[in-house]
Amino acid sequence: MKNRNFIKQKFKILCLLIFLALAFIVSVYVFEGSTYFRMGWNAGADRAKAENAGKDAFESYAINVIPSDLTKFPDSVFNQKQHVWTPSIHDKLFVKAPVYTHSYLRTLLTVSEIMFVGIIILIISVFIKFIININKNIVFDKKNVSILRRIGIYHLLGVFFNFMSTYTDFRIIKKIIAIPDYEIKLNGAVESGMLIIGLIALLMAEVFAIGIKLQEEQDLTV
């Protein structure tokens, strides 16, 4: 009984740490999201103004680049400490370019991003259900196997939708931006952390399923 309480206490501490990590990630997403929302809002307002004035509308694109020739430094920046121009390589850039209005890619990007956010909300809600079950001493139960399988599948779907949005964004950028001496690269398309967590959750679900079978056998041993 003492051992069981100790295990439960350890479990509660782990849950608390996971919740803190989730809260941190969510707050970062909310902060970044609000910044991008503000940028998007301003860009939309600028675009409307430009369209009304009969001018071309522009928006900001975040792009990842790599030099075509890695031995050369195609750019330079001013080093204020030594007051000299020094060779440099850009890795990430924010570029203002005309608004890309191709409806198919735009729709795909928006749908993928909305689905990704939805998946994150689903993962959090299912995880909360899992913790509630454990706190109610429902551990080796078919409900938890189903919850863990859902967590795993949602993570894999999250990886898919993240890939879709990143790849669509990359395709849009490739259509409207080209920088001399640089190649635009597809970066962070596969959320490796999410992929590993998803696979581990699926593995855990199978471990729980085996646990339930063992418990069933134990219960039916006379």
Place this chain on the structure above:
Amino acid sequence: MIIVNLDVVMAMRKISSGELAERLGITQANLSILKTGKAKAIRFSTLEAICKELKCQPGDILEYRENEINI
């Protein structure tokens, strides 16, 4: 599959489930699991106690039958 003939032996010995469960030191629910063939396993200690109480051999209680699907 393995068939448990405990109910047959109990009927022959004219002993009730409650009495046997008490003598074996197991619950009536567990004895019922054994009698109805729902048990996945039986401990040697339980089998030994049953044989001792019912004065029989393990073969009188357990029987192997071919071509029967275990549900």
